[in-house]
Amino acid sequence: MEYASCSTCLLKSKAVKSLGENELHILGQGCVQTVFKKGETIIKQGALSSNIIYLQTGLVKLMIDGSHRTQILRMKKAPCYLGLPTTMGDKINHYSAVALKKTTACFVDINVFKELLKISPEFSYEIIVELCKNELEQFNRYVRLVQNQIYGRLATNLLYFxxxxxxSDEFKLPLNRTELADLVCTSRETISRQLTELAEEKIIDIDGKHLRIVNKSLLEEISKKG
DNA sequence: GCATTAACCACAG
DNA sequence: CTGTGGTTAATGC
Structure with missing residues (x-):
């Protein structure tokens, strides 16, 4: 196994950039970079959690397998940290993270991470900022999910993509219809119908997973109204 | 009542 | 895997 050389790594987080040579050396002792292919699981719900993960490149979905169905908590795009809540919050992962395309991730040993939190206030500060931003985003997503109708929720998520x-206004959807449903909290059928409806209204162009937003202001309107 | 929203089931490409 | 049609239940005028 090769130790990472953190001081020359070009994909450092803002928190890691605040570290000195000495601290980077500590990080390098407990840090391994791994590449994941599309569909591979990076964190598994129910498994023992012993790493903090920094997503260097790629795209990931966070999900929980509930008793009745799967819920996609959110998408996460690199660069960002993964698994801070689930690693620091409990011994066991509360959610899974699955790569939606080729993804590079840096696994940091939890004890090394804790050590850095202790010795570097700047590092800790950046971590807290990221955590707080995430919590705010999740709170807002939660309110939209509960208070908006599906049409508005779908619009909001398309805008998020x-x-x-x-x-860009044109992109390839990273999720199939069932996964979109798990993200928006609805059924696969409803997603299908509403996507065709958005296309009929000439708000989007959709061909399989290729999506182009034609009338962005209207889509924003729908997102806002719920 | 009547309309709207959305889930569930079934079935066909 | 996706789109569509029928049916049904809940909710709001």
Whole structure:
């Protein structure tokens, strides 16, 4: 096994950038980079959690297998940390993370991570900022999920893909219809119907997974109204 | 009542 | 895996 050389790594997080040579050396002792193919599981719900993961490149879905169905908690796009809540919060992972395309991840031993939190305030600060931003996003997503109708929720998520993940009005959906349903909290059939409806209204162009947003302002309107 | 929303089932490409 | 049609239940005028 090769130890990572963190000081020369070009894909450092903002938190890691604040570390000195000495601390980077500590990190390097407990840090391994791994590549995941599309569909591979990076974190498994129910398994023992012993690593903090930094997503360097790629795209991931976080999901929980509930008693009745699967729920996609959110998408996560690199660069970002993965599994902070599930690794620090309990011995066992509460959710799974699955790569939606080729993804590079850096696994950091939990004890090394804790050590860095202790010795570097700047590092800790950046971690807290990321955690807080995530919590706010999740709170807002939760409210939308409960208070908006499906049409609006779907619109919101399509806009999220466009604005936050692909930075383009045209992209290939990373999820199939069932997964979209798990993300939006509805049934596969409803997703199908509403996508064709959005296409009929000339708000989007859809061909399989290829999606182009034609009328963005209207889509934003639908997203806002719920 | 009547309309709307959305889930579940079935079936066909 | 996806789209569509029929049916049904809940909810709101």
């Amino acid at each position: 466009s604005n936050e993940i692909y930075l």
